[in-house]
Amino acid sequence: MSTPAVPGPPARSRPDACPGALQTHPAADGFLARVRVPGGLLTADRLRALARAAAELGDGALELTSRGNVQLRGLADGTGTELAGRLGAAGLLPSPAHDRVRNVLASVLTGRAGGLADVRPWVRAVDAGLCTDPRAAELPGRFLVTLDDGRGDVAGAGGDAGLRVLPGGPVALTLAGRDSGLRCGYEEAPGLVLAAISAFLDEHAAQGGTAWRLAELADGPRRVAGRLGATGDLPGAPAAAAGPQPAGEVRQDDGRTALVAVVPLGRLTADQAAAVAGVAAEVQLTPWRGVAVPDLDAPAAAAAALTGAGLVLDPGSPWLRVTACTGRPGCARSLADVRADAAAAVAAGSLPAGGARQHWAGCARRCGRPAGDVVDVVATGGGYRVG
């Protein structure tokens, strides 16, 4: 019996079109810039710089992404140089050549609460490794590195290469979300994932250079693992996607408090960003398009400042169950202003599907739909189809 052919990468004539801070994209509401924030870790000063840029150059808000990055929308044509200068001055553009490839997602509150290790040093090491490797600038903008401290919140986030701390201390290399079977110690872990990225680039070139993700390569995870010395099939099943987003107070290991805030529809206004920056020296953007505000000695005052600005700390709030695509006016394809309609339904207590976890979309593409059990609320031009 013949062996079935392994599908190869799609035939494409262009590189991926992911926006960056320098490579902005035209949208229906102006240009869009995506600023990479490795690990979602932002100092208060950098958050303020982003908020000022959004207020003075964009539409006044920061759009948070499920990879812990930040988008500025509504930029006028010709503001790219001004934006790049501001980001560079704030330290948010350490290597212009690597602008689009610093996609690193890390466990939320790692090193502060929960988890089996602190992976913040890995974030810095992996980002530095990427930015000092000229070849890494060739990575597709969609390539994602996940650094999971053992709690399982980002291992299933669809990463191409990643690390996951295992009970007892060894670290597993994950490829396309699956355990590769390769192991190392904590100190060696950044080097192992950087080696996996290098092996991906080798395999990517060997298969024609058109793939945007590791999973698009023919037998990609196994071949990349093989280039690193693994033999046989990958042993692990794909990691499960993280559950619904958390919210509220978290007791840190050092006795202080973190607040995990839901940002309604992932849109952080400049005023909300200023409120966040006013209560903590560093924050972490989350894969749920929210923000974790750690190291608080006076959590009650901080909570009042955040909720006063419109952020949500109540784990019972309907905002934990509602996501939406860009919709009008940002997307020309949209049949409705889905964010306004979703916000109105939350305010009126009239969410469809009994308020179940739901994603509102302006067309059938359903951009930004979270993984897992989610009801679709899709604009039809004459209302919404729920199902």
Ligand code: SF4
């Ligand atoms: S789901 Fe449709 S309307 Fe919404 S952002 Fe995507 S393409 Fe635009």
